[in-house]
Amino acid sequence: MAGKLDKVAIEGFGRDFEALRNGMASVIVGYPEVIENVLICFFAGGNLLIDSATGLGKTMIAKTLAHVMGVKSSRIQFTPDLMPADIIGTTIVQETKDGRKLFVFQKGPVFTQLLLADEINRATPKTQSALLEAMQERHVSAGGKTYALEKPYFVIATMNSHETGGTYALPEAQVDRFFFKLMLGKPGIDALQAISRRGGGGGAAMAKLAPIIDGVRAEEMQAMVRVVETTRELRRFAIELVLRTNPVSRESAAEAKKFLRYGSSPRGVQALILGAKVRALMQGRDEATRADVLAVARPALAHRLILNFEGEADGVRTEDLIDGVVKGLAA
DSSP states (O other): OOSOOOHHHHHHHHHHHHHHHHHHHTTSOSOHHHHHHHHHHHHTTOOEEEEOOTTSSHHHHHHHHHHHHTOOEEEEEOOTTOOHHHHHEEEEEEEOTTSOEEEEEEEOTTSSSEEEEETGGGSOHHHHGGGHHHHHHSEEEETTEEEEOOSSOEEEEEEOTTOOTTOOOOOHHHHHTOSEEEEOOOOOHHHHHHHHTOSSHHHHHHHTOOOOSOHHHHHHHHHHHHHSBOOHHHHHHHHHHHHTTOTTSTTOOHHHHHHEEEOOOHHHHHHHHHHHHHHHHHTTOSBOOHHHHHHTHHHHHGGGOEEOHHHHHTTOOHHHHHHHHHHHHHO
């Protein structure tokens, strides 16, 4: 999609975004901000990491998103004995009717449109890394050949960082490839009451919900995001925000210098800009603002900050560091 967006297209994006948000909210109770950020991440064309304690609906969020988007989905339950071939696929030998034998690539569950990598930190680093090419390049290499993945393509990985037994820490390079990281907190009393009234749980609510868009429309909306305008000043603002998280930068915030070993990578700037563009469109605007950038700062940057020994010893949360930087820039 090239050229400037017209008013009708912008209104259509906002209308579909709102319908998707409301549809997901009818199934997922108590997480309106999470739902919004999930959709922002999807339309920005990134991948999503969800971290929370068990039983808070990480898997249901992924299933509901696939349902309202009307796209194909698959789920991989990550376990310590999972192998890369279980994700990507493997080459098998097939015999033809005339007795000849051929090598045929049998595609794995990564060949879908929305992939749920459930409890990704339970698999070994070798298996975790099998997703990197799919997440970054949107294709898979196997047996000397490259296979393109169907568009739109979106990976949602879930993990429980509070549980360390039988788990493997995600490599920093892989964490950085996630566009957003969302943390799910405990639901409040009102949300728990709403959940308790549901006899069939979220699955029953989702069964009553029809898909809202399809893969073609989803890809079209992703293309619209790329057309949203950003000024040079806004891009500079996003860069300044990232530099304030870099402990060796002259612009670094005092707490970043004290508690961080590494700041955000350049991917953080990309996440800020693209996330801001989605927010602009969903609010009926064709140009992103500083407020849009600041609104996506926490999910875009917090997982890209690496604490030093002092930060870990003091129990510092990278989300709090980002909030402090945002507060300083917003003042």
